Amino acid sequence: MRVWLATAGLMLCAPVWAAHGYALWGDMKYPAGFDHFSYVNPAAPKGGEIRLVSNLRVSTFDKYNPFTIKGNAPAYLSQLMFDSLLTGSLDEEGAAYGLLAEDVTVAPDGLSATFRLRPEARFHNGDAVLAADVKHSYDTLMGPHTSPAYKTVLADVAGLDVVNTRTVRYRFRQPNRELPLTVGGLPVFSRKWGAGKPFNEVVMDEPIGSGPYKIGPVKFGKDITYVRDPKYWARDLNVRKGTANFDRVLVKIYKDNTARLEALKAGEFDLMAFYSAGDWARRVNGKRFDSGELVKGEFKHQRPTGFQSYVLNTRRPLLQDVRVRQALGMAIDFEWMNRTMFYSAYQRVHGLFGNTSCAATGMPSEAELALMAPFRQQIPAAAFGPTYAPPRTDQPKDPKVGGLRENLRQAQALLREAGWTVQDGVLRNAQGQPMVLEYLDSAETGARVVSPWIRNLEKLGVQLNFRPVDFALYQQRLQKFEFDITSIAYGGTPNPGQEYADLFGSQAADTEDSGNFAGVKSPAVDSLISHMVGAKTHDDYLAACRALERVVSHSHYLLPQWYSATHRLAYNAWRLALPQVVPPYFQGETWAVDTWWAKHVQK
Structure with missing residues (x-):
């Protein structure tokens, strides 16, 4: 079990301690x-x-x-x-x-x-x-x-x-x-x-x-x-x-979700957390719930949103171009999924530090720009603009933002810029190589959630194959970074620090079993993590973590998924x-x- 420590890296200017x-x-x-x-x-x-x-x-x-x-x-x-x-x-x-x-x-x-x-x-x-x-x-x-x-x-x-x-x-x-x-x-x-x-x-x-x-x-x-x-x-x-x-x-221990859900209904155990909005809305019921023996509790919390995401392994040649990664993300129709599959139970993840003071907002401050400026040629230009926002498909009031069809048109343009064109219904590069990717999961039940994305990618000529494997093999492949795309539920922290070097640092990218699943190797990211850990003041710290969020988000290493503000x-x-x-x-x-x-x- 991987545990990310919720701490912050800031320089001490005076003794800060308490005996207890x-x-x-x-x-x-x-x-x-x-x-x-x-x-x-x-x-x-x-x-x-x-x-x-x-x-x-x-x-x-x-x-x-x-x-x-x-x-x-x-x-x-x-x-x-x-x-x-x-x-x-x-x-x-x-x-x-x-x-x-x-x-x-x-x-x-x-x-x-x-x-x-x-x-x-x-x-x-x-x-x-x-x-x-x-x-x-x-x-x-x-x-x-x-x-x-x-x-x-x-x-x-x-x-x-x-x-x-x-x-x-x-x-x-x-x-x-x-x-x-x-x-x-x-x-x-x-x-x-x-x-x-x-x-x-x-x-x-x-x-x-x-x-x-x-x-x-x-x-x-x-x-x-x-x-x-x-x-x-x-x-x-x-x-x-x-x-x-x-x-x-x-x-x-139960081998599958159906067995443990039925065991709960039969009174074989006392407590179960639910991460599936569909299960919670439709299948958590029965005579023990009717009698009041079993109770459904939704407990609100103030924890950071975390950044549950589709992780794109940039060690794979097909995923090294930021335009390709951005195009893949534009085929995700979260609003439709939330409405029809998740019972409107979720909110969209926007960055690394949602629901904390570290979250970037609006345009970057002068302090943020100063930290990013030395790497202007190495990070996406969009990082110097407005805060990253995932593409939407629910027809917002802004007439410049369309639904899924418009998002797919923009994705096509990005792929074309990256050298990918549709030939006989298949997306290929200049060498004729097709865009075929694999989504790795540890359970077949994950196919239901990924299927809408797979269908939308097909419209772009991208073939995404769902590959379920047993947990032991899944864990082994993650440790060795032997995957194209997978899903990781990253826990959030209000005080990010040195642990982010394990998630996004260049050295961790080459270290087996590290947390850098996306294979990020960026001098800009390394520098921002260093500034975040070694900041002398709170303002310097906030500038560093907000700049880090901008660079990682606009680099599309992670395609943001969703979170819940309650524990079920x-x-x-x-x-x-x-x-x-x-x-x-x-x-x-x-x-x-x-x-x-x-x-x-x-x-």
């Missing part, structure tokens, strides 16, 4: 000595069970190590079994509070962050969590057997020193506001995990973490149960009060209770696992 936590801008919602997060029920009873269903993209698991590259770990394992030095709250952005660490100090020059561990912190085996374990965890994650995303995100970390038994100091290559949050959020595990074996050989060794749960009964291929550690060291800590309320977290959760109201306050930045099922509780628990 750390904030990007020095302001924290919760003061030292606070009792609990405001969105939890600190009196929630402990006990009972929550029954979940594994995401279809992880149809089974073959390892207990979530950090190595090969194989699949069980759902929720990282969240439930590993604590970190700091932990964030779900009602605040850009701040984190001490978990394993009782305090954090950032040096006045911004070149180090020192964490002091709580003496009561314990691993599942009863051992104390010591500085040597933190160093071992960091060194292991930076080693050869883990995702390259760690190396990219931690590129500005010079090293980790053990100051004493319970104190560690991270050293940074340059001042960078995001790094204390980044290193503070890294998982910490025991040096004894794996008994000294090379990390890639630590496969089925049960993790030795310090989180609230341990692995319980397992039925391979069917389900896994996590059991709450009654001796969990942080059960009374302010950042953990009202959380980890279930004695057991059962995660069931179907849950068993007879078995589960939830807090009165819905935090603004929660994420689907993880909020329920963390803060809900079982009804009818005997105290």
Whole structure:
């Protein structure tokens, strides 16, 4: 499972730290000595069970190590079994509070962050969590057997020193506001995990973490149960009060969407998130919903929109011309799809940083232009104009903007400029090569959503073949960048930073299993990411991330899809209770696992 850290890269001009936590801008919602997060029920009873269903993209698991590259770990394992030095709250952005660490100090020059561990912190085996374990965890994650995303995100970390038994100091290559949050959020595990074996050989060794749960009964291929550690060291800590309320977290595995939907209706599990507007509108029903046992809940959130997109692999010769990529995007009829297929449940993605202060608007500012100017010959001219807007087909009032037919005419012109013409109904280049592309997916059900785009592309002479493969092969092909086009749901962040070098940096483009699926190799993009990470002021930071959004969007590496401003959760109201306050930045099922509780628990 790939996790993108929500942090920001900004230079420290003065010491910005708090003994009980750390904030990007020095302001924290919760003061030292606070009792609990405001969105939890600190009196929630402990006990009972929550029954979940594994995401279809992880149809089974073959390892207990979530950090190595090969194989699949069980759902929720990282969240439930590993604590970190700091932990964030779900009602605040850009701040984190001490978990394993009782305090954090950032040096006045911004070149180090020192964490002091709580003496009561314990691993599942009863051992104390010591500085040597933190160093071992960091060194292991930076080693050869883990995702390259760690190396990219931690590129500005010079090293980790053990100051004493319970104190560690991270050293940074340059001042960078995001790094204390980044290193503070890294998982910490025991040096004894794996008994000294090379990390890639630590496969089925049960993790030795310090989180609230341990692995319980397992039925391979069917389900896994996590059991709450009654001796969990942080059960009374302010950042953990009202959380980890279930004695057991059962995660069931189903092979296809139909099976798990029917299992939900039959009452075989308690909670399921829905990402299909069609399923939510038409198929989430039945006698258990009629009786009130099962409830459909739409929970609004304030999270960034993210940038779920069709990803065009520019390593492929047919996709290297920006005009070709733009033309492919003009054949997407989102308005028709939203109206007829999605029950008008979605909004269109417009850029990388929607619903955040980093989103570009209108014409570029002088500061943005100054950052892009040195690369004027290397980036699309459109980046110096109005903010990117996906083509529309719903006949807006602007008479210059037509429907799908006009969009396809413009796409034809772009393809013609790029040297592609229709010959006998087939789009060919000067060498007679046809425009034949493959769309890679991990499930046959994806064909329904892609089919309208395929039909529209046929009108341009472009042949897009839908290729479903099993998840293991899909994952392998993504890791090796062996695809033309696929779909990726990128999570958004209000504070983008060094992690964007993994998504769009030139070095990541040549690194297997990196997040740069589009193969972006652009000096302009590299420069803008560098400015974003190293900005000295908030204004400089905003200029850099907005310019980055303009360049990436107008380069059409990604063809934007859609997002929802609500989380759709179907849950068993007879078995589960939830807090009165819905935090603004929660994420689907993880909020329920963390803060809900079982009804009818005997105290």
